[in-house]
Amino acid sequence: MKIIKDKISIKELEKIAEAMFGDLVKAVVDIEKKIMVIGGELHADEEALLIENGSKQDNLWGINIYPAANDENWIEFDSMINLRPSQGNKSRGVENIDTRKIIIEIVNNLIEREI
Numbered sequence: 001m002k003i004i005k006d007k008i009s010i011k012e013l014e015k016i017a018e019a020m021f022g023d024l025v026k027a028v029v030d031i032e033k034k035i036m037v038i039g040g041e042l043h044a045d046e047e048a049l050l051i052e053n054g055s056k057q058d059n060l061w062g063i064n065i066y067p068a069a070n071d072e073n074w075i076e077f078d079s080m081i082n083l084r085p086s087q088g089n090k091s092r093g094v095e096n097i098d099t100r101k102i103i104i105e106i107v108n109n110l111i112e113r114e115i
Contacts, residue, residue: 001040001049009112013038013067025065028081031102032059036110043079058087061094061103065111075107 016039017025028046029036033055040046043062050060062079077094094100 001037001046003035003037004110005035007110007112010067010114013065013111017067023066023068027065028060028062029103029106030055030059031061031099034106036106043081047081063103075104
């Protein structure tokens with residue numbers, strides 16, 4: 001697992017996807033610190049790494065990234081760690097549209113997508 005604070009290339013993400021699941025990379029995004037962790041087998045493992053490094057659980061959201069996708073569907077909001085009734089999130093998705101926008105912005109800032 002790797003904490004991403006600076007830009008990484010889409011090529012690097014593709015290599016991680018191939019090694020793990022084939023077409024996707026699991027990631028957990030910290031919407032306060034504007035960082036993410038990638039390369040874990042489970043979102044819960046990535047979440048734990050961020051918490052060990054000072055992140056607050058309320059700010060962590062699990063996503064899947066599909067490096068080969070060329071449209072807005074390259075980010076999938078689906079993770080067990082997103083089930084948070086206490087925060088008003090009652091599904092595995094990210095129900096708050098503003099939170100989704102923040103996650104998309106962070107991911108787009110951290111991943112260098114080649115055209």
